[in-house]
Structures are given as C-alpha cells and as structure tokens.
Amino acid sequence: MRSILMTGCSSGIGYDAAHALKSQGWRVLATCRQQKDCDRLKGEGLESFVLDYEDPQSIKDAFDHAMTLTDGTLDALYNNGAYAIPAAVEDLPVEALRQNFEANFFGWHDLTRRVIPVMRRQGHGHIIQCSSVLGLVAMPWRGSYNSTKFALEGLTDTLRLEMRGTGIHIVTIEPGPITSDFRRNARLQFDKWIDWKASARADQYRNSLVPRLTNASKDPDKFELPSKAVSDILIKALNSSKPRAHYYVTMPTWIAAIARRLLPQRIIDYIMSKA
Structure with a gap:
C-alpha cells in the first residue's frame, strides 16, 4: 500500500483528494489545522492528525507521527493547505x-525538507505542490496570496532541477477557481487584518470586494470546477513514473499560462485589472 502525507484536508481540494486517494488504495495521512476537523475525518474512515503550517512544532510532531505510522517510509507528499488575505497591497x-x-x-518548505531525506533513502517519491493560477499571473486585491504562490513557484521549480536523478519527482498543480470554502476562509482573514473603512479605497471595498466576499457561496465563478478536477490530476501525477512539471486545472489557468507566453505585459495588466 502506497502512503501519502497530505495537508489542508478539512475541506475543498484536500478533503476530496484524501477520500479519492483512499478509494484508490492509498494509505492517506490526512492532516488538518484543527483537531475537530481531524476527528471528523477519522469518523469518515481516514487517518488524520493535526498539522499547522504556522507552527513549526506542529510540523515536526506531525511528520514524526507520520514516520511512526509508516515505519519511516513515505511515497508521496501533497502540500495543499493555504489561505488568502484579500486586500489592496x-x-x-x-x-x-x-x-x-x-x-x-x-x-x-519546512515539511518538504523533512520528507526529502526519507525519499532519498528509498530512492523514490513524489512531492506535489498545489499552487494556483495566481502563481502564474497577478490579480488586484490578491497581493498576499499572489506573492506566496509566486514564491512557491520559484522555489518548486528550483527544487525540481536539483532533484533530477534522485528518483524524487517534483510536481506543481495550478488550479483556477475550484468549489471550496476558500472565499469564506478569506473573509475571516479579511475581517481579522484589514481596516478597510479607513482605507483610501474604502469605496472600492464597499462596492466590490466586500460584497463578493459576503456572497462567496452565492456568486460562483463561471469557470469554477469541483474539487474532483484537482483530485483527478493529482492521481494522474502520482501514478506517472515521469510526471509533468506543471499541471493546469480549469480554463482560466490554461488561458493565463498561454497569455503569459504570448501577450505583452501591458495587455496582461489590462486584462487582469478588469478581473
């Protein structure tokens, strides 16, 4: 039975992927930030424990626990958990x-560095990074998320070059709009951090961003796909002995990737400013 350590499994992409891989015969170690979500997943038949990317001790404890469960082996790592803080930069x-x-x-990066020595000893492994279309192109109001994903893209591309010949495959998946709790969670972060009423852009927040966040579940993106679309690509990459470096999910990601190669930046800026 192949084993995979996954993050961000409480909902959305991670939740669907955890169940999909379990149904495919994988041993899924499905982690979440909160114990209550882990308990829920355990009730659904998954092995689940806490891993909070913002807590280095939590990362260490989760990795050590995973190694105990698998006797020090791991076939795949799926880095997935992430959130946005929507606001003007x-x-x-x-x-x-x-x-x-x-x-x-x-x-x-912390979790990945812990996994690499395990895969080196084995001589094989897949490290899958769930990035985003926003790691390819920038959009207004998404500066925080954009910057984390742009950084992730650069680090992952470098890691892929450095892992050549080791048997460790480094893969990036770039989803576009996917049905999940992402915008609802983004609203929580927005309320926590952003004093939008005091901003020079208060009218823009009031007329555009706040209504969009408030109606997150009622205003789906017209290109939105279910989380299964990402799970299908994840399974494809994991089952490949020669996976692609990048997998695009949803039409907006394909359009963004092509536009970035073919269009002048000023045209891309104009298009993205209207998004």
Whole structure:
C-alpha cells in the first residue's frame, strides 16, 4: 500500500483528494489545522492528525507521527493547505503578510525538507505542490496570496532541477477557481487584518470586494470546477513514473499560462485589472 502525507484536508481540494486517494488504495495521512476537523475525518474512515503550517512544532510532531505510522517510509507528499488575505497591497499589514507566508510558503518548505531525506533513502517519491493560477499571473486585491504562490513557484521549480536523478519527482498543480470554502476562509482573514473603512479605497471595498466576499457561496465563478478536477490530476501525477512539471486545472489557468507566453505585459495588466 502506497502512503501519502497530505495537508489542508478539512475541506475543498484536500478533503476530496484524501477520500479519492483512499478509494484508490492509498494509505492517506490526512492532516488538518484543527483537531475537530481531524476527528471528523477519522469518523469518515481516514487517518488524520493535526498539522499547522504556522507552527513549526506542529510540523515536526506531525511528520514524526507520520514516520511512526509508516515505519519511516513515505511515497508521496501533497502540500495543499493555504489561505488568502484579500486586500489592496497598500492596506496589507506587514504582520499579516508574514503570517500568510508562514502558512503558504515557509511551512511547506519546512515539511518538504523533512520528507526529502526519507525519499532519498528509498530512492523514490513524489512531492506535489498545489499552487494556483495566481502563481502564474497577478490579480488586484490578491497581493498576499499572489506573492506566496509566486514564491512557491520559484522555489518548486528550483527544487525540481536539483532533484533530477534522485528518483524524487517534483510536481506543481495550478488550479483556477475550484468549489471550496476558500472565499469564506478569506473573509475571516479579511475581517481579522484589514481596516478597510479607513482605507483610501474604502469605496472600492464597499462596492466590490466586500460584497463578493459576503456572497462567496452565492456568486460562483463561471469557470469554477469541483474539487474532483484537482483530485483527478493529482492521481494522474502520482501514478506517472515521469510526471509533468506543471499541471493546469480549469480554463482560466490554461488561458493565463498561454497569455503569459504570448501577450505583452501591458495587455496582461489590462486584462487582469478588469478581473
């Protein structure tokens, strides 16, 4: 039975992937940030325990527990857990950005570094990073998330080059809009960090961003796909002995990837400013 350590499994992409891989015969170690979510997943037949990317001790404890469960082996790592802090860059507190990088970037790097020696000893493994279309192109109001994903793309591309010949495959999945609790969770972060009423852009927040966050479940993106679309690609990458470096999920991601190669930046900026 192949084993995989997964993060961000409480809902959305991670939740669907955990159940999909279990149904495919994988031993799934499905982690969440909160114990209550782990308990829920255990009730659904999954092995689940806490891993919080913002807490280095939690990362260490979760990794050590995973190694105990698998007798020190691991076939795959799926870094997935992440969140956004929607706001104009000028209104984004430094501490908010720092915390977002802990959750979306530094915690991923910490866990990945712990896994690599295990896979080196085995001579094989897959490390899958769930990035985003927003790791390819920037969009307004998404500066915090954009910056974490752009950083992740660069770090992962470098790691892939360095892992050539080791038997460890490094893969990036770039989803576009996926049905999940992502916007609902983003609203929680927005309320925590952003004093939008004091912003020079208060009218824009009031007329655009706040209504969109408030109606997250009622206003789906027209290109939105279910989480299964990502799970299908994850399974494809894990089952491949020569996986692609990048897998695009949803039409917006394909369009963004093509546009980035073919269009002048000023045209891309114009299109993205209207998004």
